[in-house]
Amino acid sequence: MYKELIESALEARENAYVPYSNFKVGSAVLMEDGSIFSGCNIENASYGATNCAERTAIFNAVSHGHTKIKALAVVGDPHNFTFPCGICRQVMVEFAENKNIPIIIIKNKDEYVVETMEDILPGAFTKIDLDAVKDVKNV
Numbered sequence: 001m002y003k004e005l006i007e008s009a010l011e012a013r014e015n016a017y018v019p020y021s022n023f024k025v026g027s028a029v030l031m032e033d034g035s036i037f038s039g040c041n042i043e044n045a046s047y048g049a050t051n052c053a054e055r056t057a058i059f060n061a062v063s064h065g066h067t068k069i070k071a072l073a074v075v076g077d078p079h080n081f082t083f084p085c086g087i088c089r090q091v092m093v094e095f096a097e098n099k100n101i102p103i104i105i106i107k108n109k110d111e112y113v114v115e116t117m118e119d120i121l122p123g124a125f126t127k128i129d130l131d132a133v134k135d136v137k138n139v
């Protein structure tokens with residue numbers, strides 16, 4: 001069912017730039033119109049500047065004008081399930097079409113588990129209600 005998305009994540013993993021961890025990750029997002037965008041992790045000599053594969057894929061989609069994610073796939077260690085980090089989970093929530101979208105955690109092309117956005121980030125902080133902020137400030 002998720003064949004194309006999974007293949008796209010596996011392919012993106014090949015481009016991972018990982019001279020520091022040597023841990024390759026690939027990710028792909030399925031957008032509202034059926035388009036797929038992918039990304040890999042990109043490390044930096046200043047370690048904190050590293051971008052995870054999931055965020056690279058999401059930022060790639062947003063950069064192309066797509067802001068509604070219908071499904072996300074991620075693959076890291078081919079012998080283990082690699083779950084998204086906390087920062088990526090928060091970025092996913094920003095663009096997830098709803099809290100029930102599937103998050104596909106891939107080990108290899110035949111083995112994967114499917115979670116939902118709500119499963120991996122329950123009770124997420126979402127968009128700020130700007131009108132409420134305005135009321136508090138009384139402006």
Ligand SMILES: O=c1ccn([C@H]2C[C@H](O)[C@@H](CO)O2)c(=O)[nH]1
Pocket residue numbers: 018021023024025040041042043050051052053054074076082083084085088
């Ligand atoms: O879900 C994950 C977990 C880790 N990484 C990256 C960050 C870093 O480059 C390397 C080791 O943490 O893996 C991702 O891209 N996605």
Ligand SMILES: [Zn+2]
Pocket residue numbers: 052053054055084085086087088089
């Ligand atoms: Zn991350």
